[in-house]
Amino acid sequence: MKKCLTGISDTSTCSIWWRMGKHNKQVQALSIFLILCVIKSKDEVTAVSLWGKKVDFMQNNCSYWELKKEHKFPTLKALTVCVNIKKKLGNSDWTAFMYLHPDKTHTELGMRGYGSELHVTMFGRVWITPKDLSLHNWHSICMTWSKSMTKPKVYINGTEVVLYPQSKDVALHPDCCTVAAGGTLTLAVAHFFVNDKFDIETGTDLKGSISLFRVWGHVRSAQEISEIACYDGDVLHWEERIWNKVKNCQPVQDVTQECDWPFYEVKLVLLILREDGNKTHDYDAKEVAHQLLTQALAELELWPTYIFEQCPTLIQTKVEIQRFDCVAHINVIPRADVGQIQEEVSKVLTKDREIDHYRISTDPSFIFTISCQIQKQNLP
Structure with a gap:
């Protein structure tokens, strides 16, 4: 079965897992990737789901x-x-x-x-x-x-x-x-x-x-x-x-x-700024991204049970702003309506957040939640 496509070639992994509380539904975030990206153009529009x-x-x-x-x-x-x-x-x-x-x-x-x-x-x-x-x-x-x-x-x-x-x-x-x-x-x-x-x-x-x-x-x-x-x-x-x-x-x-489905790929752009103005390092960005997704998914009332994080790859660019591409795979248990998941995930990820001494914001134009296939061996 074909995996969701991420367009990211990095293959190094970190086997780090977290277990969270239970609720009516559960979300497993299976993979998280981070790469430094260039600033996107401003003529993009927000992805609006047509499912349902x-x-x-x-x-x-x-x-x-x-x-x-x-x-x-x-x-x-x-x-x-x-x-x-x-x-x-x-x-x-x-x-x-x-x-x-x-x-x-x-x-x-x-x-x-x-x-x-x-x-x-x-x-x-x-x-x-x-x-x-x-x-x-x-x-x-x-x-x-x-x-x-x-x-x-x-x-x-x-x-x-x-x-x-x-x-x-x-x-x-x-x-x-x-x-x-x-x-x-x-x-x-x-x-x-x-x-x-x-x-x-x-x-x-x-x-x-x-x-x-x-x-x-x-x-x-x-x-x-x-x-x-x-x-x-x-x-x-x-x-x-x-x-x-x-x-x-x-x-x-x-x-x-309407159609109920368990597997999704979430793509978004994160702006991660340190309060002291110093550069955000890749290992810090990885941990901040994990905490961001954990908080956001919990707000869906689809509590995450496991989060697996893959070591990020950073690509040096000429831009000074610390923007990162993030790709995560989530598994909704039990499966839920695609349109509802897409709208709720976008809603919780558009919120600005503060985690430790970092300020994190996202661009609604670059939040994409795509229902997709995923290989069974990737499941926990």
């Missing part, structure tokens, strides 16, 4: 969402795309999502419905499954692909469906293609460009709702897709900050899209 929410494209002036340019699609040699769809009207042609190649010549990746058929597109080629999605019900649809495959695979509500090529010579040759980076992605509509001006296709928009749109940079197995797994994508998360949307096209709560 949907986008209702039947709202007035709410026809689509578009991926922001700064969160562009990367080059991919393998992928999994999953999305939950609920149709409210039985229009014969509708679109779940469309990723247009950066040269704007063809659909690089897409999913849409035609009559009683579901069409999936890759590299301008189309495969069809004779599956009509019933109205007023949620359907989970996943598609997977890698360079070694001659066609994608599609799963509807956890079950793989048969795909037929729309035309001859549609099969992909092994190692023929990679998903191009830097294209444009829309939810609920197809789109195109005329003289480099963005426009949407009319008459093929989704009359319904979308939730849990996620992208991974690897092929999820049939077993993983068939199970109720609430972990987020590692390429695109289901979070609000990455999408452009019109003012009236806001997400709405939907309890049917």
Whole structure:
């Protein structure tokens, strides 16, 4: 099973454990990493969870969402795309999502419905499954692909469906293609460009709702897709900050899209200042970070039972301010709603704190709580 991705290469460890009091729920903070970081730009926005929410494209002036340019699609040699769809009207042609190649010549990746058929597109080629999605019900649809495959695979509500090529010579040759980076992605509509001006296709928009749109940079197995797994994508998360949307096209709560999960990766930026003005050393920062997380998690009323801390790595930068990247893995026992955990963790970590002779603050723009997979051997 794939671990949460941290992007930190340090492998030295310190086997230090703490045992805390019991409560209705318990949190195990499994790993904590620290690295010195540069000051981030100020144009970032706070990560807002969309778990337990949907986008209702039947709202007035709410026809689509578009991926922001700064969160562009990367080059991919393998992928999994999953999305939950609920149709409210039985229009014969509708679109779940469309990723247009950066040269704007063809659909690089897409999913849409035609009559009683579901069409999936890759590299301008189309495969069809004779599956009509019933109205007023949620359907989970996943598609997977890698360079070694001659066609994608599609799963509807956890079950793989048969795909037929729309035309001859549609099969992909092994190692023929990679998903191009830097294209444009829309939810609920197809789109195109005329003289480099963005426009949407009319008459093929989704009359319904979308939730849990996620992208991974690897092929999820049939077993993983068939199970109720609430972990987020590692390429695109289901979070609000990455999408452009019109003012009236806001997400709405939907309890049917809530999902309970135990494993989370928390990323945040810490500003750790000594009261005497001296430099904060790495070994001090590690202990302060541990105490900060212990205090914060206790305020969730999800009392931590164990905290395991990994030796930090510090990277010297030109900035004088003592800012540190912190990555922690937590295990919630029993599992809890992803959206609730994300909101509560962000809330308690935004508080300024004083620990011994240190003042600690965080930037709400850089607090991210991601539901994820984790290897069983990492559990205590």
